[in-house]
Amino acid sequence: MEKIKMTTPLVEMDGDEMTRILWRTIKEDLILPYVDLKTEYYDLGLPHRDETRDQVTVDAANATERLGVAVKCATITANRQRQEEYHLSEIWPSPNGTIRAVLDGTAFRAPILLPFLRPAVPGWEKPITVARHAYGDMYKAVELVTNEPGIAKLNFKGQSGKDETLVIAKTKGNAVFQGQHNTETSIRAFVHSCFQYALDTKQDLWFSAKDTISKEYDGEFRRAFDEAFANTYQAKFDEMNLHYFYTLIDDAVSRVMRSKGGFIWALKNYDGDVMSDMVAAAFGSLAMMTSVLVSPDGSMEFEASHGTVTRHFYRYRAGEKPSTNSTATIFAWTGALRRRGQLDGLPDLISFAGKLENACLETMKDGLLTGDLGVLVDEGHRCQILNFEESLEAIAKRLATKMHPISER
Incomplete structure (x- = not known):
């Protein structure tokens, strides 16, 4: 041959x-x-x-x-x-x-399903696809360990000359600090990838974060999703009878457990890392989970x-x-x-x-x-x-x- x-x-x-x-x-x-x-x-x-x-x-x-x-x-x-x-x-x-x-x-x-394997969550009848943002959070964070009392500050100096400083904490002894970031461009690319993938695969889209606590960092993700849905995708979702909604991640976990599956669950980088392993294990095995990284230009890994x-x-x-x-x-x-x-x-x-x-x-x-x-x-x-x-x-x-x-x- x-x-x-x-x-x-x-x-x-x-x-x-x-x-x-x-x-x-x-x-x-x-x-x-x-x-x-x-x-x-x-x-x-x-x-x-x-x-x-x-x-x-x-x-x-x-x-x-x-x-x-x-x-x-x-x-x-x-x-x-x-x-x-x-x-x-x-x-x-x-x-x-x-x-x-x-x-x-x-x-x-997304999990690879076999008919004779029952998910650990009895109600799951269809696969759950985890869409994980693939930039930033702790994966691009800087960390600092200190061994004396002091003040930690977050400082930003803009090209325009703008200078902003926030006090992170005043410590009385040894401490550990972490600074993480994301970019507007990356967040928006993630949002559009999720909506487009939902349309391509004809699945509902959920997004969850914790904007009640992280009002600016997680809030920026939520604002990007809400704006993209309202301005670009709502009519297409309605036409295909698909649904998008946002909920806090702790509420989402309980909703996912009670669901029948068959949707895309969009998550920030670390949340997606953890929850994809949970979904894979519940469907059978971590070795039965596919993963594809899709870049804005269409490259795939x-x-x-x-x-x-x-x-x-x-x-x-x-x-x-x-x-x-x-x-x-x-x-x-x-x-x-x-x-x-x-x-x-x-x-x-x-x-x-x-x-x-x-x-x-x-x-x-x-x-x-x-x-x-x-x-x-x-x-x-x-x-x-x-x-x-x-x-x-x-x-x-x-x-x-x-x-x-x-x-x-």
Whole structure:
């Protein structure tokens, strides 16, 4: 069989730990046998980020702007413990945060559903998509630890000469401070992305924040949503019988739990980080959650929404074969290949992405599962728990039958 051709490369960002192992196997066993894969490769593994002083992350983000499509493996966000473990010269920032700052996009995360897995929230009948603002908040914050009494101030000096100062706190002893920000341009881009995605997918849109407490910071988000809806989107929403509403985030959490699902939940950066994991876990597993970062210029970066599965990696390094779920990582690849095919007019590449996704889902529907899903199946549903290699082998066999019909064998 002649391999499926690509005309434009996609940006490939390699990652860390167990997901790096899965990444290599997925490429070798599921993609390269069928696709003449063209990628612009960037190694975002923590050792190489340290070697390049994190320039490789910036380069990968800029390449995504240039080429329009990227696929990313999960990466480590360093802390002091990781600095010691990997002998880092610095505690480098979150690569996801760096990429999001460059692309200034919105991350849309949605669960991958299986019919025999019941959500932990009994009333959820349809998927919930979390739209996470992908710039600012604590991910671009500066922090300061002090060890004496004093006064902390927030100061802004404008180009016009305007000078404003607010007292943050007067402390009587040791304290810790954090300064975070956002931009009007980024907020507005987030707002329009959410409304447009709701129209494209024909789903209601919820937005929640805490403007009763954060009257200016969260209030700016609410004002942007309300103005965009009233001035641009209300007529289109009415025409399609869709609804938009705002509510405080604590009220939204209770509403979400009582809902049937089937809507987009728009959230600020940190709120979206937390709530997307909650939604993923409640629907089944963090490894069953897709994530795509959409920038205002239409560039897209596809990734799994979970981390590097450190615990499994330590077991793998000790000689074990853990039962790691590769679904979200596979769907990151298929999402990127499908988008590349759409942009370049390559129907065979689009078709391949669908076949690989179906091979993955059908394998799981047949009861060939990894451990995270095996504990969730309904009683009486027969299943076999596989390690990560066995799972990928089973998917590869099913994919082969789809790519090579009986008449061709």
